[in-house]
Amino acid sequence: MRGLRRGTLKFKVGPFVARIGTTYPLLQQDFLDIYEGYPLAAPEDFVHFNLKVGPVSLLRRWFRPKVIADGGFVASPFVPLPGDLAILALEMGLNWQVGTKSDQFxxxxxxxxxxxxxxxxxxxxxxxxxxxxxxxxxxxxxxxxxxxxxxxxxxxxxxxxxxxxxxxxxxxxxxPISLKNQSIEVMVERLGEEVFSRPYLDTPKGTIRYLKxxxxxxxxxxxxxxxxxxxxxxxxxxxxxxxxxxxxxxxxxxxxxxxxxxxxxxxxxxxxxxxxxxxxxxxxxxxxxxxxxxxxxxxxxxxxx
Amino acid sequence: MGSGRRPIIGRARYFSVIEASTVWHLPEPGSLVWRSFDSYSLLFNERSGDTHVLDPLSREILDLLMEAPHDETSLVRELSSLMEGQDPAKLEAAIHETLEAFDSAGLIIPAYFS
Incomplete structure (x- = not known):
């Protein structure tokens, strides 16, 4: 997973290979936390999805950070999110790519x-x-x-x-499974804290935690x-x-x-x-x-x- | 998905004042894929890519139109004999409504366009 520290990482999830690109340290940390244990793809593996997540502007990298996913669309379907919620931008970006570009299934x-x-x-x-x-x-x-x-x-x-x-x-x-609001408490009680991401507060869907x-x-x-x-x-x-x-x-x-x-x-x-x-x-x-x-x-x- | 299809449906819609005298026709019945579950039929229209769920009456109407073009009056006459005991006014209204739905879904067109 050191690749991500350098900015990009290719990993396998089910039948797909995704290449994630980000230089945003908080997102790198959150991603490596919830995607721990995922198999890495070989350099020659075909990449199904390319997704970058970065600041909306140079200023917003440092000042009240705001990030947006970039899946290579001409007109981006994504909305900017506060830097603290960068992992949501990445997860939504991946979902969008699978939902719109995987018609082999x-x-x-x-x-x-x-x-x-x-x-x-x-x-x-x-x-x-x-x-x-x-x-x-x-x-x-x-x-x-x-x-x-x-x-x-x-x-x-x-x-x-x-x-x-x-x-x-x-x-x-x-x-990772996205759990929201009351269901977080139900599952933390059953499984303990260690299989969960940190909480993401004030998201468009309330509080979210990812279950590994x-x-x-x-x-x-x-x-x-x-x-x-x-x-x-x-x-x-x-x-x-x-x-x-x-x-x-x-x-x-x-x-x-x-x-x-x-x-x-x-x-x-x-x-x-x-x-x-x-x-x-x-x-x-x-x-x-x-x-x-x-x-x-x-x-x-x-x-x- | 021929390029000539859309104008035909457009014209059909423009003239689609459902009158008893309009003779309806089902174009390219070979483009319809059928499945049946109990009394309901599922229909996939290759021309539009749309899927429809048909109740028994709708299926009968489409079957009759597949056999030959019909106007509303002849459909009422044929279906009345098939469905004895049905309230004639209700049957007529149901047939009218079904033809309207088929027309707006592009499943049938007036026979003078064929």
Whole structure:
């Protein structure tokens, strides 16, 4: 990771290689903290995403620092952020690049975790089985993803599900999990401070802390999984637990609504989402506590077997 | 995605005063990809890149238009015989509404443009 101290660093995350460029010391420090353990890319590896984060002007490097991500767009879609929040600029920049420039995958805006299985006594390898968690911002999908990722499931992503439409396999994209506001306290209580970034205060989404990706998800970052279960979680404090199954055209419409790039992929996306609609189980979950939601997902995955 | 497609739809929209006498036609039915789930049909239109979810009545209407151009009156007549017991006024209104939706989605065009 010394490369970043010199200004740039190439690292692997799932099927992608990203090159990060910044000379901003605070961002270098924050990045190395939350991306500790990620594999570095070789010099000859193809770079999928180039992202620089720097001060908006020379003056703003030193005086009330303000930074902006630069992904090489003619008209930048990014907004400047205070220097203290530079890591958010980098994370949002990477998300934007994946969401807009990765049409080799059908992408869903969702969390994904998968169950891995040991080979059987006869040496037969069972495919990993994934659950995709989609829903509106604030529905609790990142918290549920984080809870499962540190409780026997392998983290694929808390942001994007990457699906190869040729074989309907999901590919891991294990980035640090962005937790916000009350969910930070819930997860710090479970996992301790050491797996979290420092808190980022007064962001556009309130307080954010990044939860580091578990080591096994980085070590197995190229191991795909079969999607079996799709859930739409909804955190409803004080409400009773509810599970409602839906299927057919409604399931198709809900899954399609979670896709980021189905319009760009055309018929390949239509075929893939139709096939998934016929094959996967779909549920809406209403939950009150993280433990309750995690039990629901465990049970539903058993049922979907 | 031929360059001639957009003006045709534009003209269709310009003239799209849905009258019972307008004869509707479904251009290039081969560009439609279908999937069925229970009573609902999913339709991907290669020409527009749009996806549609069709209820059984909408599917019947599109099937009839695929077979041959129809005006609203003939669709009402054919579907009334298929769906006996339906309130005729409600069926007529539903067919009218569906034709409007198909027209604005670019799925059908008046037959005189074909």
């Amino acid at each position: 059908l992408i869903f805006h969702s969390g994904v975790v998968a169950k891995d299985f040991e080979p059987s006594a006869t040496g037969e390898v069972r495919p990993s089985r994934a659950v995709l968690m989609a829903g509106q911002s604030g529905a609790g999908k990142s918290t549920l993803t984080a809870g499962l990722a540190y409780n026997g499931w392998r983290l694929f992503s808390d942001e994007f599900a990457l699906m190869d439409t040729s074989d309907l396999q999901l590919y891991p994209y294990p980035r 990706a578990p080591g096994d998800s980085l070590r197995n970052g190229d191991r795909p999984a079969r999607l079996d279960l799709v859930v739409f979680p909804e955190y409803s404090p004080g409400a009773p637990a509810q599970v409602a199954e839906f299927e057919g055209a409604e399931a198709f419409a809900m899954l399609r609504g979670a896709s980021v790039n189905c319009d760009r992929l055309g018929q390949a996306a239509f075929d893939a989402i139709s096939d998934l609609t016929g094959r996967c189980k779909f549920f809406h979950l209403q939950y009150d506590t993280l433990d309750m939601a995690m039990r629901m997902v465990e049970d539903l995955m058993e049922e979907a077997a």
